[in-house]
Amino acid sequence: MTVGRQIVRTPYVNPYDSRMIPITFEGIVLVPDDQGPDQTVDYIASYLTRYKPRNQANFIPFSEGLGVPQDEGVLITGASYHKNGFNIGGTNYWIADTLNTAYGEIDYLLPFGEGNGGRGPQLRVGANILDQRTVGASMIAGAPYETYQASARFVASYRGLVLEGAVSKTGDEASIQKPFGYSASYAGMLVTNFEQAGVDAFLLSLSYDFARLGLDGVKFKAAFGKGWGIEDPVTNGDFSNQQELDLRFVYEPPRGALQGLRVEVEYIDWTSSTTPCRAMISPSSGQS
Template sequence: MTAIELLFSPPAPPTATLFPEWREKLKDAPAFFRDAKSDVNFRSYYREQVSNGPGAPWPEAWAAGGSVSFESGRIFNLISGGVVFYTSLPLYAPADHGDTGLLRPGQQGIAVVGQLYGQLHLDDRTTFTAGRYIWDTPFLGPHDNRMIPNTFYGYALQGTIGSEEKGGLKVRYGAGYIAAIKPQDSPVFMSMARAAGVNNDNGVGVAGGLLTWGPLSVGVVDYYSQDVINIAYAEAKYGASFANGISTILAAQYVDQRSTGSNLLAGGSSFSTDQFGVRLQVGYETGIFTAAYSVVDPKYAIQTPWSANPFYTDALVLKFQRAGESAVLLGLSYDFTPLGLPGIAAAVQYFRGWTSAPAAGLPVVEDEWDFDLEWRPNWKPLNGFWLRARYGKATTSQGGVYTSVDEIRVVLNYKVKSF
């Protein structure tokens, strides 16, 4: 990692342990139990979104729940498995204020075994995983910004070649087939094609790799779903640190999307589109400045049926992925620890997007301000505790019609080890 990456994503402190004595009691047990891991993650989430348009939806809910996970040690140093149970229960959920993504439609609670998987460890660096699992990739991933993440049903082989020690070259690779997804707000798995809005049960073949060599990294991944869509994504970044304490990361990303087979995603019509993005981040002490730009092909909007939008200009409310849309981001974040406020950080971001592409309808100009405040207490009993408040103000002007959206999110996470 470059110095600025460590600044952006500091290693989390060790979480608290509920029953530390169990580890000692299991030291002479078979590896299946001795090396097992179990976590409890409590989450509370409030979300409200208010729009100014007449008859506009007003999503609002406060939910609590989280997850309990268990991952076994290996049998014969070869086979292991795991299970994760998720729940989201309504604390405040008016029936006419649904569609927050925190609960099921109708503001009903969720309880689901989101992950249930087995793993075959071919060696210390190569693993085959099958079952319900989270695969975290740019266009197929957990999108964990609600109570419960997306999880998937499928299988994949993942491995590593080489080492980053002493600036060496390392390649991480993976390939697999994902048949189904359990969306954030549902306890039910559905085919990947149906999640994309297509009436068949096709899945997605995925293959990709990530090369890292000192401060340079280059990654590519391809997703293919017959009769639905092919998505090819690439990203590169380079980090540098300077003697004056300044660190930088320059990154670029590109995606190509096009219909496949019977072109069912677009009602039988073929389509193709792409998006390009670039981002510069500059860090000094505990402050970070970010500037980014992206542009979408004018023929068609970018599709994100199985994850969040991975582009740098993705905001809290707006996605800036309309046909032909250009977008810019300017942001500043700061960790207040040097000022005697350990664990407190804040960020502000400004976005602007615009397009006049006919495929996007009438010309559009979009603006958004996002504000973020978080607290991770530097106190051992609260290791794993994270409180975050976010506010976004978005405005859209299209064809003489002006709309605004205000969104508030307050999230509390507290993760502890069982033993």
């Protein structure tokens, strides 16, 4: 049990630390004492009263982050099960008179890569869904409503090469509200997460660890995603079709005189149907 200001890592409430300064939280959190790789069952029971956005110096109520004037925190309950490459879990987030967000995920590592000492090709498949709806007095703008974002992915890896593909779909009634962390969608990218109402999206990424070529600690990743949907000024703020290209180079030597050093450079090319944008970002703490 941890009481006070702290980092919390869950699918919907998390640090979102891609810009070095993480989102931090204030409250009480109960989790298992042993959270090692052999942990079969995980759980969380928490009530967080406030959070600090990345671009603010003060902690504010969770309801304020959603534009609701009354002072409300978030109640978090969740559990997950992990064994033999199989993972299943769910978490619920309740903010009184404002919003309830429920998250579920199922993920499976296929066993055919277990040969050759576990160094053979591996394939992981998964699906998740985030259900979000107004509750109680429904004081949030646009209430009452209910919406969702569902996504699915595959991850194939072999000899340091990783190929990932993902698709996502957001409900037509409203966009996903997520000021408390990075998107849980598998199609989420560094700039956009395609969470606007009625948006469909896909993502493809390829990464390589150059350790097999003798360059320990050198990694490169390229990802491309695209989202499209109907422009609606009420439900999604006149969303315009978007696409994004992310390039990431990382150097983090695991041993030797430079152990502990991390150099990371990211290049982002984001384009909507009306506005192009390019950015160089360096360094970051590496939200994956």
